[in-house]
Amino acid sequence: MRKMADTAEEKQLAEVFAVNLAKYQDLFENRQLPELQKGAGSSTEEIRRIDALLDAARDAAIEPLHKIVVSIKKESTDGDAMFDALRQRTSTISIVCSVAALIFSVIFGWLLVRNVQRQLGGDPLYVVEITRKVAAGDLSMSIDTTGKDERSLIFAMAQMMCTVKALVDDTGMLVKAAIDGKLDVRLTPTSTMGNSRK
Numbered sequence: 001m002r003k004m005a006d007t008a009e010e011k012q013l014a015e016v017f018a019v020n021l022a023k024y025q026d027l028f029e030n031r032q033l034p035e036l037q038k039g040a041g042s043s044t045e046e047i048r049r050i051d052a053l054l055d056a057a058r059d060a061a062i063e064p065l066h067k068i069v070v071s072i073k074k075e076s077t078d079g080d081a082m083f084d085a086l087r088q089r090t091s092t093i094s095i096v097c098s099v100a101a102l103i104f105s106v107i108f109g110w111l112l113v114r115n116v117q118r119q120l121g122g123d124p125l126y127v128v129e130i131t132r133k134v135a136a137g138d139l140s141m142s143i144d145t146t147g148k149d150e151r152s153l154i155f156a157m158a159q160m161m162c163t164v165k166a167l168v169d170d171t172g173m174l175v176k177a178a179i180d181g182k183l184d185v186r187l188t189p190t191s192t193m194g195n196s197r198k
Contacts, residue, residue: 010071013064020061027054121145121154130157139165 032050035042120127133141134157143158170187177185 007071007075010068013068013071017061017064017068020057020064024054024057024061027057118149119152121148121152127153127157130154134161134164139168 027050032047032054035047035050117123130141130143139161141161143154143161145155145158148155174185174187177183
């Protein structure tokens, strides 16, 4: 019983229990048993008196034992309540952290997509469409660069298409001039925009 007692009150109750249990054992071993061993020569009145003393000693031993059990049950109930509160707090913290991580992920993802779109100059599907048309040789497409960052991919592709168109036009003009026998037609060194001289 002393090992189960962990508070000062429980230890004191355990000591009272031990003293009363020792009294009970002493009464039983040193008074009740000898009287019973006398057999027919034993006094019924003496046995009843010793039995009453045993009952009182037993009750005196049981009372602190009962109080210890009640105290241990209360500690267990309090421990369960503390555990439940801690579990609830931990669950709440986990939920809050999960929601914060989700919000952070959404914001980070949105910023990442926004940054990529700014670098591309628009929707990635629009950039793919332009690239496919240019790769197929279709230079007739008009690319809207209004309000686009001059460092964006779409802006660079629009400049590339203008340059390629100008080169194609210049080449066509030179070929036509050669066919017409005008071999003195030349392009100026900066003639990537259709500047030619005769």
